Amino acid sequence: MQYFLRVFRKTKGRTPAHPSQVSHPSFNAIQARLRDKLIRPPEDYQTAKRDAMIRDGHRCPISGAYDRESPKIYPELRDMVLKAQVPAYGLHCSHIFPDIVNKGVEDDPSEETSKTATAKANYAASVWAVLERFGYTTLSEELNGKNIHRLDNILILDPVAHDHFDHLELWFEPVPGRKNTYYIKHSDVVYFHHNWKTEVTFTTPDPIQLTVPNPQLLELHAACARVARLSGAGEYIEKVLMELEDSKVLAKDGGSVLALEYALIPWVNAEIRIEA
Numbered sequence: 001m002q003y004f005l006r007v008f009r010k011t012k013g014r015t016p017a018h019p020s021q022v023s024h025p026s027f028n029a030i031q032a033r034l035r036d037k038l039i040r041p042p043e044d045y046q047t048a049k050r051d052a053m054i055r056d057g058h059r060c061p062i063s064g065a066y067d068r069e070s071p072k073i074y075p076e077l078r079d080m081v082l083k084a085q086v087p088a089y090g091l092h093c094s095h096i097f098p099d100i101v102n103k104g105v106e107d108d109p110s111e112e113t114s115k116t117a118t119a120k121a122n123y124a125a126s127v128w129a130v131l132e133r134f135g136y137t138t139l140s141e142e143l144n145g146k147n148i149h150r151l152d153n154i155l156i157l158d159p160v161a162h163d164h165f166d167h168l169e170l171w172f173e174p175v176p177g178r179k180n181t182y183y184i185k186h187s188d189v190v191y192f193h194h195n196w197k198t199e200v201t202f203t204t205p206d207p208i209q210l211t212v213p214n215p216q217l218l219e220l221h222a223a224c225a226r227v228a229r230l231s232g233a234g235e236y237i238e239k240v241l242m243e244l245e246d247s248k249v250l251a252k253d254g255g256s257v258l259a260l261e262y263a264l265i266p267w268v269n270a271e272i273r274i275e276a
Contacts, residue, residue, distance in 0.1 A: 048149040049093035052156050055210040060091055060158040061200045062170075062184055063193065067091040067156075092162040094155045096217040097139070099148045136220065152214035160193070168229070171222040172213075175199060180212050185222070187229045 042048035058067040058077060068088040071078035081088055128140040143153060157165060164170035164186070172182035181201040186192045202212040 042149040042151065042154075043146045044149060045093060045099075048151065048154050049156075051151055051210060052093060052154045053091070055151065055204050055206075055212070056156045058091070058156075060089075060156060060161055061202065062161045062196050063087075063158045064195075064197070065089050065091070065158040089158045091156050091158055094157045094162050094165060095148065096153050096155060096213060096221050097143055097148070131220075136216075150211075150214075152211040153217055155213055161196075165221075168221075168225040171225040172200070172218045173222055174215065174219070180215070182218065185225075187225070 042051055053067060053070070058070045059065065064084065064086045066077065066081045066084070066086060066088045068090045071081050071088060131139055143150070155165070161170065169187045170192075171185050173185050175181040175183060178201070180203070181199060183199050184197060204210045204212050
């Protein structure tokens with residue numbers, strides 16, 4: 001259960017900031033120029049963000065906020081932002097299935113020592129094994145390595161929505177009979193902003209090259225969020241993360257055992273049991 005929840009639950013601290021990329025205007029205005037680049041799936045974060053911005057019109061599907069950088073460069077987007085009367089933020093490229101599973105697993109001795117790389121590979125193997133037991137038998141191949149940046153594993157979200165999504169406080173549930181349409185669910189009304197949408201339909205100007213978010217991955221994230229909410233695991237993880245952030249050293253009385261266990265999960269390949 002810890003592997004299942006931890007892979008989707010945001011790790012301690014804020015989500016690492018990636019280099020901001022200049023966004024592009026609407027797809028129709030640039031599709032000819034980018035056609036060749038869109039033939040191959042994204043191989044890194046920057047390319048995934050660029051393509052997802054094109055797909056989603058440089059907007060967060062939940063809040064409707066536009067990307068902050070795009071209107072500064074492209075007049076047509078500036079006019080659209082002013083007309084829509086919505087804020088503009090530095091939008092985030094959010095992985096539905098977190099990319100942390102694949103980080104450091106690649107065979108690159110210049111970045112990781114052999115021991116550390118092995119530990120990370122063991123952690124990734126544990127995650128995939130748990131997911132296979134839940135019936136997701138092909139995910140390890142579909143999202144292996146650079147495939148983690150596939151567009152159907154990417155959402156463009158504003159900073160607040162991204163934070164709630166990473167904390168399993170916000171998720172998407174399919175609307176029956178309506179393709180690519182989802183209810184936007186939350187674990188507590190306090191997390192839900194009054195101007196957010198209650199449902200969203202994911203669309204794309206190019207279904208082949210710019211695929212919409214994968215229903216199976218959204219389903220998996222939603223299942224994890226519901227489990228965390230119903231079991232109280234979300235509160236447990238939040239408590240441990242706060243302890244990790246506040247503590248510089250381990251408590252002499254053993255009071256830091258939960259935080260230590262949680263922090264060590266990525267580095268081991270066996271379940272750690274805590275005796276009551």
